Amino acid sequence: MKHNISFVIPCFNCEKQIIQNIKKLKNKIKSSRINFEFVMIDDGSEDGTFNKLNYLKKKFKFIKILKNRENIGKSFSLIKGVNRSKFKNIITIDCDLPYLNSLKKVIEGLKRNNDLVIINRKIKGSKMVGFNLRPYQILRYLIGSFIAYLNIKLLKINVHGGDTQAGLKGFKKTKDFNKIKFISKKFFFDLELVLIYTRKKLKVLSVKTDYSISMNSTISLFNFSKNFVILFEYINVVSYYLKGHNK
Template sequence: MAPLLSVVIPMYNEQDAIAPLTARLRPALDAITADYEVVAVDDGSADDTAQLVDGLRADWPQLRLIRLRRNAGHQAALTAGLTRARGRYVVSIDADLQDPPEKIGEMLALARRDHLDVVYGVRADRATDTVFKRRTAAAYYRLMRRLVGSWVPRDAGDFRLLSRTAVDALLALPDHQPVYRLLVPALGFPSGTVSYVRAERVAGTTKYPLGRMVRLALDSVTNFSAAPLRLATWLGLISFCCCLVMIGFGVVGYVAGWTVPGWTSLFVAVLFLGGLQLTCLGLLGEYVARIYSTVQARPTYHIGTDTAAARVEETTSA
């Protein structure tokens, strides 16, 4: 039978965080209910993350290990965990303990009491983050709320609880590169929030450097808004107006007899128009690339092993 609660934890090179994570997560879950499972998704780690998690399974029967064959990214690893999770409620949390596992019980109690399908973990205090991280995160959520909609919760990352209904609805969507922090609120399920103070990373380094943050922002904009296409349209209109003005100047210059070889104006005009055209082509290319990726229908992850499947085979053979 399906357990009451599944906890999905994407992991990538988190060997130093395994012990402190286990020390806090297991007592927190045991205090809630014995009917739970922990789905650890190893996202192609290059260290001993998978081996350490696998070693814990002998004394922790609720622990499952799913290993991806290569590093597919945080959102893909999260998708793998959601797909394989069996619980009536599913919580996603990172392994770095910046999001407190002790809040899972409060999230589950709120969902069951108020009949909610989604409970967001909202960061009430991000003082442990760097100034750059706080400002870029604030800019990201402001931009998303402006472009996508005011229903996007502020400071709500991937620490959330989902009901089985919400999980099934998410997995049924055709998004090839899902951004769950926008996709979940877009579904419009009844939701609530649980606030907490964001802690410092317990070990290791962040798995979201500047490059991945930019990639997340780009995926968020192009997956949920047509604003870049509208920007290309406005740039095209502005370019057209500038061309009309330049044509007017050219006619006036011809009538007034000012038409001497003017390579500077021609050079500037070519650069100006060429830059706008390249900008528009780049924006359109982002959408064409996503169409191409969707048409190919390549999976975003490949599961190498699932300890739950091995356990079922052992039980059947016995």
């Protein structure tokens, strides 16, 4: 029996690679024996991303396009896309296709009736490839590790190593998903999703992966105002869940 999966893909200023990446993703899942749709959300891009998405929609019937009038954030876009998707099984993946080598493991995890399948860079068997890191990549690694540490210490998150932020996940929509109050609009939908599903004691599978640290990120070495927004949103999310919401 074929499974049905909605791929929810947020996009921002990615006109140069989006056509190539969508074709690559389509080819990657060919052998997985699934029915699928791509729900693509343009988060107020300032380049030609939306035009490229319209081209893809005309070419492929399985593509659905949503558009934010302004750049609101990845979390808002993902939630919007999930709520507009037609299948219960969801895979969220960033438009630069991180962890693509582990996608089939995520698909298989959903087929085996796990409620949430996450890429976990902290579990045994996961390893970083490419160790000649630039200062920016080192900063990203340290910040990611610090957030994972706080997830364990503050939120007591029931995921090995506290790793929630990898840009590839699979999950089954709960019946009340569209009624869940998410706090994050920009960066921490992943953290909230993992918290909600683990607190509900749903079945969670961590998948190992080989990974590298991208040079593309919301974290900017010298953009202090943007980094403050990230920190402020994280504090809001932590504060909300420490009060016992969304149990």
